[in-house]
Amino acid sequence: MLPSLLAAGFSGLLLVAAFPRWNKSYLLAVALLPLLWALRGQSRWTAFGLGFLSGLVFYLGLLSWIVYVTHVFGKLPLPLAFGVLLLLAGYLSLYRGLWAWGVVWAQERQIRLLWFAPALWVALELGQTYIISGFPWELLGHGLYRHPLLLQLADLTGVYGLSFLLVLVNMGLLELLAPTPRGRRFRKLKVLGLLLVVLTGWLGYGYWRLGQVSQMINASPKLKVAVVQGNIKQGEKWDPKIVQATLETYGRLTAKTLERDQDRETGDQPPLVIWPETAAPFFFHHLPDRDTPLDTMVKETARKNRIFLLFGAPAAEKRAEGERLFNRAYLLDPEGKVVGHYDKAHLVPFGEYVPLERILFFVSKMVPLIGDFAEGPVGKVVPFPESPLGVLICYESIFGYLSRAQVQNGARLLVNITNDAWFGDTSAPYQHMSMAVLRAVENRVALARAANTGISAFINGDGRVLWTSPLNQEAAHTLKLPVLPGGSFYTAYGDLFAWTCLVLVAMALLFTRQRRWT
Numbered sequence: 001m002l003p004s005l006l007a008a009g010f011s012g013l014l015l016v017a018a019f020p021r022w023n024k025s026y027l028l029a030v031a032l033l034p035l036l037w038a039l040r041g042q043s044r045w046t047a048f049g050l051g052f053l054s055g056l057v058f059y060l061g062l063l064s065w066i067v068y069v070t071h072v073f074g075k076l077p078l079p080l081a082f083g084v085l086l087l088l089a090g091y092l093s094l095y096r097g098l099w100a101w102g103v104v105w106a107q108e109r110q111i112r113l114l115w116f117a118p119a120l121w122v123a124l125e126l127g128q129t130y131i132i133s134g135f136p137w138e139l140l141g142h143g144l145y146r147h148p149l150l151l152q153l154a155d156l157t158g159v160y161g162l163s164f165l166l167v168l169v170n171m172g173l174l175e176l177l178a179p180t181p182r183g184r185r186f187r188k189l190k191v192l193g194l195l196l197v198v199l200t201g202w203l204g205y206g207y208w209r210l211g212q213v214s215q216m217i218n219a220s221p222k223l224k225v226a227v228v229q230g231n232i233k234q235g236e237k238w239d240p241k242i243v244q245a246t247l248e249t250y251g252r253l254t255a256k257t258l259e260r261d262q263d264r265e266t267g268d269q270p271p272l273v274i275w276p277e278t279a280a281p282f283f284f285h286h287l288p289d290r291d292t293p294l295d296t297m298v299k300e301t302a303r304k305n306r307i308f309l310l311f312g313a314p315a316a317e318k319r320a321e322g323e324r325l326f327n328r329a330y331l332l333d334p335e336g337k338v339v340g341h342y343d344k345a346h347l348v349p350f351g352e353y354v355p356l357e358r359i360l361f362f363v364s365k366m367v368p369l370i371g372d373f374a375e376g377p378v379g380k381v382v383p384f385p386e387s388p389l390g391v392l393i394c395y396e397s398i399f400g401y402l403s404r405a406q407v408q409n410g411a412r413l414l415v416n417i418t419n420d421a422w423f424g425d426t427s428a429p430y431q432h433m434s435m436a437v438l439r440a441v442e443n444r445v446a447l448a449r450a451a452n453t454g455i456s457a458f459i460n461g462d463g464r465v466l467w468t469s470p471l472n473q474e475a476a477h478t479l480k481l482p483v484l485p486g487g488s489f490y491t492a493y494g495d496l497f498a499w500t501c502l503v504l505v506a507m508a509l510l511f512t513r514q515r516r517w518t
Helices: 002-018 025-029 033-038 044-062 065-073 078-108 113-133 140-144 159-177 185-219 240-260 293-305 394-398 400-408 428-443 489-493 496-511
Strands: 222-229 272-274 308-319 322-332 338-343 389-393 413-418 446-451 457-459 465-468 475-482
Touching (some): 002 025, 002 044, 033 044, 159 185, 222 240, 240 293, 272 446, 293 308, 293 322, 308 389, 322 389, 394 428, 400 413, 400 428, 400 489, 428 489, 457 475
Parallel strands (some): 389 413, 413 446
Antiparallel strands (some): 308 322, 322 338, 446 457
């Protein structure tokens, strides 16, 4: 049993190494092999335990930054901070345990794992995206973010199709490497042929789509966009004494990056400048009849530089049910007028609200940093002369359905603003940025990302990362991004591929007793 336990844990370690900040993405093609080896001849519940162990090793390594966030900023004692990590990792590991259980179950019923194991993996990733608010952090396909050739299929299937193919490759390699019983050698040739066809199709589609999207990029109008990274420490961000200094930092960096860019011709559309989430750490535009001095500072930056300015700030509105708080992004025009805003639609559980608050009423008292925010509407876009903007605040960039809804509603540029200062110098900022790449590919639009402490980035509609900022440093950069036509099969039909996998798995579970699925 010990070798099986070690093999399952080793699979988890290989997956950790495949994701940022280690980025050994080639391991994705073989990372499941040790676990699959360990599952041979096991009972279903032993398989569940091995899968759970593999997932636990993976998520404890991948999400180790949770300890930093909850201990340093949540003020939890270190043992309790580790407990939070263990709880989250344990929950996510249930999906890996169920996958391993399903693999053994399918083997017992002689269901071909070449299709069932990838389909089951995708069905469980779909559950991970939506169950209990959802947390699709670094799904298997996200690990390919540095390989544009392999990413292009996401405009058909979303990130789930990439996960499917990676599991298929692992399963195919397992069959090729396993001992061959007499009379079954021809089966290996069929598996090899299938793998070659799948890989040829995957790479061929990527090559073809890269060429198509490149032509669209060259033919599309360009919009000058600047992202500004103020590098404001989280421990100081909300100190009223330094709010003015924070705005001065952003104003200085904005002017500096625009001064470096002197190629703007007379009559050009004013550039779009993007500041991060809560770059203005006060209730902006809160008084209905006048501007506060802090309001004026922000508006003056837009007027002085003749720019459109998109920035994050908390907002409070009085409604019939009482005052509601929003995590908001405002857009100012070159006259300093508010021309649009977006309210965060997918809030962070136990960060911006407490789920099941009546039951978990004690949580907000334990962790003072928890806010009580209200959700905005899904799919809302911010009006802009060149094209509506699809704004994603913080970890909204990990949910494909949000950016898809915005592109459906006309967005032709995605903007991700975030405050990753929570994460310090951990692997989380690298992981968070990597998932934004898929949102650009899925919907065939460019994406600009402004992060308080990094990583800020520009990402093209083909998934190529055009520029990234250093972490925990001041930074500002200007680039002309294509305003692409936007839209794809994925934009039109969403997670159709993932739901199809779920249906196939459900049918196998329901009807295998009546017939064999070979």
